[in-house]
Amino acid sequence: MRKKYLMTPGPTPVPSEVLLAQARPMIHHRTPDFEQVVRECVEGLKYVFQTEQSDVLLFACSGTGAMESAVVNCFCAGDKVVVGYNGKFGQRMEQISKTYGLEVTKLEYGWQKVVDPADIAAYLAANPDARGVIVTQSETSSGVLNDVEAIARVVKDYPDCVLIVDSITGIGAVDVQTDAWGLDVVMTGSQKGLMLPPGLAAVSVSPKAWRACERSTLPKFYFDWKKHAKSLEKDTTPFTPAVSLMIGLAESLRLMREEGIENIIARHARLAEATRQGCEALGLELFAPAEGRGNAVTPVWVPEGLDGKKLVSIMKNRHGVTVAGGQDDYAGRIFRVGHLGYFGDFDIITTLAALEMTLVELGYDFEPGSGIKAAEKALIG
Amino acid sequence: MRKKYLMTPGPTPVPSEVLLAQARPMIHHRTPDFEQVVRECVEGLKYVFQTEQSDVLLFACSGTGAMESAVVNCFCAGDKVVVGYNGKFGQRMEQISKTYGLEVTKLEYGWQKVVDPADIAAYLAANPDARGVIVTQSETSSGVLNDVEAIARVVKDYPDCVLIVDSITGIGAVDVQTDAWGLDVVMTGSQKGLMLPPGLAAVSVSPKAWRACERSTLPKFYFDWKKHAKSLEKDTTPFTPAVSLMIGLAESLRLMREEGIENIIARHARLAEATRQGCEALGLELFAPAEGRGNAVTPVWVPEGLDGKKLVSIMKNRHGVTVAGGQDDYAGRIFRVGHLGYFGDFDIITTLAALEMTLVELGYDFEPGSGIKAAEKALIG
Numbered sequence: 001m002r003k004k005y006l007m008t009p010g011p012t013p014v015p016s017e018v019l020l021a022q023a024r025p026m027i028h029h030r031t032p033d034f035e036q037v038v039r040e041c042v043e044g045l046k047y048v049f050q051t052e053q054s055d056v057l058l059f060a061c062s063g064t065g066a067m068e069s070a071v072v073n074c075f076c077a078g079d080k081v082v083v084g085y086n087g088k089f090g091q092r093m094e095q096i097s098k099t100y101g102l103e104v105t106k107l108e109y110g111w112q113k114v115v116d117p118a119d120i121a122a123y124l125a126a127n128p129d130a131r132g133v134i135v136t137q138s139e140t141s142s143g144v145l146n147d148v149e150a151i152a153r154v155v156k157d158y159p160d161c162v163l164i165v166d167s168i169t170g171i172g173a174v175d176v177q178t179d180a181w182g183l184d185v186v187m188t189g190s191q192k193g194l195m196l197p198p199g200l201a202a203v204s205v206s207p208k209a210w211r212a213c214e215r216s217t218l219p220k221f222y223f224d225w226k227k228h229a230k231s232l233e234k235d236t237t238p239f240t241p242a243v244s245l246m247i248g249l250a251e252s253l254r255l256m257r258e259e260g261i262e263n264i265i266a267r268h269a270r271l272a273e274a275t276r277q278g279c280e281a282l283g284l285e286l287f288a289p290a291e292g293r294g295n296a297v298t299p300v301w302v303p304e305g306l307d308g309k310k311l312v313s314i315m316k317n318r319h320g321v322t323v324a325g326g327q328d329d330y331a332g333r334i335f336r337v338g339h340l341g342y343f344g345d346f347d348i349i350t351t352l353a354a355l356e357m358t359l360v361e362l363g364y365d366f367e368p369g370s371g372i373k374a375a376e377k378a379l380i381g
Numbered sequence: 382m383r384k385k386y387l388m389t390p391g392p393t394p395v396p397s398e399v400l401l402a403q404a405r406p407m408i409h410h411r412t413p414d415f416e417q418v419v420r421e422c423v424e425g426l427k428y429v430f431q432t433e434q435s436d437v438l439l440f441a442c443s444g445t446g447a448m449e450s451a452v453v454n455c456f457c458a459g460d461k462v463v464v465g466y467n468g469k470f471g472q473r474m475e476q477i478s479k480t481y482g483l484e485v486t487k488l489e490y491g492w493q494k495v496v497d498p499a500d501i502a503a504y505l506a507a508n509p510d511a512r513g514v515i516v517t518q519s520e521t522s523s524g525v526l527n528d529v530e531a532i533a534r535v536v537k538d539y540p541d542c543v544l545i546v547d548s549i550t551g552i553g554a555v556d557v558q559t560d561a562w563g564l565d566v567v568m569t570g571s572q573k574g575l576m577l578p579p580g581l582a583a584v585s586v587s588p589k590a591w592r593a594c595e596r597s598t599l600p601k602f603y604f605d606w607k608k609h610a611k612s613l614e615k616d617t618t619p620f621t622p623a624v625s626l627m628i629g630l631a632e633s634l635r636l637m638r639e640e641g642i643e644n645i646i647a648r649h650a651r652l653a654e655a656t657r658q659g660c661e662a663l664g665l666e667l668f669a670p671a672e673g674r675g676n677a678v679t680p681v682w683v684p685e686g687l688d689g690k691k692l693v694s695i696m697k698n699r700h701g702v703t704v705a706g707g708q709d710d711y712a713g714r715i716f717r718v719g720h721l722g723y724f725g726d727f728d729i730i731t732t733l734a735a736l737e738m739t740l741v742e743l744g745y746d747f748e749p750g751s752g753i754k755a756a757e758k759a760l761i762g
Contacts, residue, residue, distance in 0.1 A: 004406065011407045011624055022625070023404035025385070026392045026578060028703055060580045062441045064620040065603045096602045191621060197407060199441050199580045199623030219600070221477045222446045239445040240572060242580030242623075243392055244403070322409055 002320045007351050009140045009169055009297035009324060009338035011191040011198055014248075015255060018195060022248035029243055035235035037250050042232065044253025045202050048171060048194075048261060049186055051178035054204040057228040060242040063168040063189035066201035068096050069223035070164045070185045073205075074132060074212040077101035081132035082123045084115035084146070087139035088327050089166055097134065100218050111142035111330065114292035117150040124158055131212065133163050138170035138294040141327045143287060143336065145174060145294035152182045162212045168192055169296040171202075172256070173268045173340045184209040190245060192296070193264075195252045195341040200245045205229075268295035271339045271348050274378040278352040279337075281374035282359065282366050287334050296340040299326070301333065306362050308332040314358045321354040345379050386702045388732050390521045390550055390678035390719035392572040392579055395629075396636060399576060403629035410624055416616035418624075418631050423613065425634025426583050429552060429575075429642060430567055432559035435585040438609045441623040444549040444570035447582035449477050450604035451545045451566045454586075455513060455593040458482035462513035463504045465496035465527070468520035469708050470547055478515065481599050492523035492711065495673035498531040505539055512593065514544050518551035519675040522708045524668060524717065526555060526675035530562045537563050543593045549573055550677040552583075553637065554649045554721045565590040571626060573677070574645075576633045576722040581626045586610075649676035652720045652729050655759040659733040660718075662755030663740065663747050668715050677721035680707070682714065687743050689713040695742055700735040726760050 006013045027033055038058075045056040059065055071093075075081065081102050083094045086109040097104045105127070107119050115135055124130055133155050137148045148165050155163040162184040167176050171186070172193020178186050184206040191198035205213070205225060213225055221227075227238040256264060272295035276286055279300050287299035302308035308325065309332045315321045326334035337351055352371045360368060387394045408414055419439075426437040440446055452474075456462065462483050464475045467490040478485045486508070488500050496516055505511055514536050518529045529546050536544040543565040548557050552567070553574020559567050565587040572579035586594070586606060594606055602608075608619040637645060653676035657667055660681050668680035683689035689706065690713045696702045707715035718732055733752045741749060 006407055006409060008409045010621065011409060014407045014625075019404040019406070022578075023400040025400070026387055026395045026572075028387060028389045028392060028705070029579070030705075031703070060441070060443045061446065061603065062621040062623070065442065068603045099602045100600050189621065191407075191624070197403075197623065197625035198410075198621045199626055219481050221480045222442065222449045223603075240391065240443040240570065240579045242443070242578065242626075243572070244578035244626075245580055245623075322412070324409070324411075 005321045005347065005350055007321055007323045007338050007347065009336060009340050010189065012195060012338060012341035014195055014197060015252065015342050017255065018248045018252045021251035022244040024247060026243065029241055030236065034243065037246050038235045038237070040250040041246055041253065044250065044257060048253065048256060049178045049204050050176060050180070050261065051204055053179050054206045055229055055232065056202055056204045057225060057232065058237070058241070058246070059201045059203070059223065060199065061201050062198050063187065063201055064092065065223065066187040066189065066203050067093055067166060069203055069225065070187060071096050071100050071102070072218040072220040072223060073216055073225040074162055074164065074185065074209060075100065075102055076215065076217045078103060079131040080105070080127055080129060081134055082107060082120065082130060083134045084120060085109065085136060086113055086115060086142055086144045086146070087111050087136065088141035089139055089168070090136045093134045093136070093166060111144070112287065112289055114144055114289065115146045115151065117147060117154050120151055121154045124154065124161065128158065130158070130161050132161060136166040137176065138167065138174060138296050140169045140297055143294055143297050143299040144289065145292045148183060149177070149181045156182050162209050169294070169340055172264060173296040174294055175265050178204055190249065193341050194249060196245060196248050199242050200249060268339065270379065270381070271343055271345070272298060274348045274375040275337055275339060277378040278348065278371040278375035282356065282371040297336050297338045299334045299336045302335060303364055306364060308335060311335060311358055311362060314361055315354050319354040319357060321351055323351065348375055383701045386728065386731055388719050388728065389703055389705045390717060390721050391570065393576060393719060393722035395576055395578060396633065396723050398636065399629045399633045402632035403625040405628060407624065410622055411617065415624065418627050419616045419618070421631040422627055422634065425631065425638060429634065429637060430559045430585050431557060431561070431642065432585055434560050435587045436610055436613070437583055437585045438606060438613065439618070439622065439627070440582045440584070440604065441580065442582050443579050444568065444582055445473065446604065447568040447570065447584050448474055448547060450584055450606065451568060452477050452481050452483070453599040453601040453604060454597055454606040455543055455545065455566065455590060456481065456483055457596065457598045459484060460512040461486070461508055461510060462515055463488060463501065463511060464515045465501060466490065466517060467494060467496060467523055467525045467527070468492050468517065469522035470520060470549070471517045474515045474517070474547060492525070493668065493670055495525055495670065496527045496532065498528060498535050501532055502535045505535065505542065509539065511539070511542050513542060517547040518557065519548065519555055519677050521550045521678055524675055524678050524680040525670065526673045529564060530558070533563045543590050550675070550721055553645060554677040555675055556646050559585055571630065574722050575630060577626060577629050580623050581630060649720065651760065651762070652724055652726070653679060655729045655756040656718055656720060658759040659729065659752040659756035663737065663752040678717050678719050680715045680717045683716060684745055687745060689716060692716060692739055692743060695739045696735050700738060702732055702735040704732065729756055
């Protein structure tokens, strides 16, 4: 037996309390017991999303289903939207929007630059009839954190334009002030900051987004927000919910409320900083730009001359530490350390130690222990 | 503490082996370990669906998502389809088809009659350009079992018309010979005969259904069959799968292969027969017609003068046995005993004993023990 450590940006490790909660004997979903679970999930999610004005809807699907739900519920075919993107998941929002016949303008920044709110402002000034701005807050593929607060300030001036935020690796890792910033639609998946297995997704819908929904004519059934909202009034769901995952979610939300959302965000900031300091002390270069580094995942360049796929494979197979490789153009060129959800100081120490041992094996020239030293310093603060 | 018994037609009880398998520490989905899980799930599902010719696709959603996937992948707006229905879930297929702009003819039989294959034949003779026949095999709301084998014989003569079978409570309870009968699309949900929590759905796609898919122009993304099939070639999924549920599914499919599909079907037939005999011996009347009674669920009329909601509530709250009430027009007028999935002889005995004790409390006139006696006789065979 070798102990295993899951350091990926989703799925993320699930606390034993949650694993066992979802292993409880099955209950029926049309019962007062389960209505109580629904209530706890919705209230807990509103707390985590920092919203009182928005409804939070739950779907049995993974994050992509939630993304699709935003498109089909907010728009009509032919609607103009702008997608600002710097990674794989921004691209997916573009693909979904095109699939449903929207007129999509993309603001592409490459994977190493943040979305510039001034570009959104320029787009909206030139296209005052635009119906949506779509942006990824925390881009899992590139580690880039976009400033959705600043973007929201721009969108606020357009009463018929909704701001849709993919916060799938944002919620529970970085600050997401749904009400205070004015985010119309925010979505997340269960296998991220919510510390659950994948299979559930949550979407918040602001009053402005509900107005968009009222005029939307795109076809939808399973992802129909109105059906879900109507059922939620009775603490239930229109279709059979993912019962075990929701029981797990009620448990993980209890853990999150115990810690407090501000403390959760601060913990993620600390762990991300320690990871960055540790890697830089090893002479490695961070992938995401200094002005937009998220706290969910730290992508790192593989040093020149080393085989990135081998690095990830040695960490996993020799040391039991699973980190993620790069995606698309960056496969083999970067690796990504996830520290999103159920993580503490010594998960970062473990990962950096495994990284150091792997770099020794790959013949990389550095001072073993220097990464740990820097991380310890950052963790002490 | 009172022991609890879940006798509903979904969610159904989950074996401890499966509950614990899905409570294992989380693993990443883009790994050889999880590819092995995908392979086991697909191979096991093909065994249960009795198919070698069809692909079986898996989605992180509940049954309604699978139903929607069939509509959006097989058709174009304006396509003619016929929906034969005798319950709530047939009606849902009609609603989904209308949502996507199909030209829907409905053959409505009420909740107590089987779909007549001759009516399908007459419809197709009058509408040779029809693109689809949609039918529920085992209607959970009414307990009616439709003869999809006979319907398939009719549809076979129309090369451009696919037969879509909602077998959500059929698979694992009654015979479903996907290849031998020629069923083009068959769907099921995890929380039924597969003995899992809800949140996963499986859909089989025949070569004829793939041809329909090729010409389909309805928009789809999350439920796009082609994306799923392409990923399955590499034993993976296009979007994050419901990892824990799939690990549970691999385990439940192992249990099902151990028992053997013929034995599983025979066990369900025995338990359903014992339930029916037991209820009739109590002087209760069965709801589903003699020519079409499924083995997944037994709906029973509440005797004249008794309060059906009270009956269900006493069984649950006094005796710990949860059965389902009636839906829609039959709320309070029938109750439904589920015996689909992880059930054995003494679950039926327990349920009938709880029913007898409840009927005593409600002042119903009968001979206590007579239901059990009849059930024992049926179980001995």
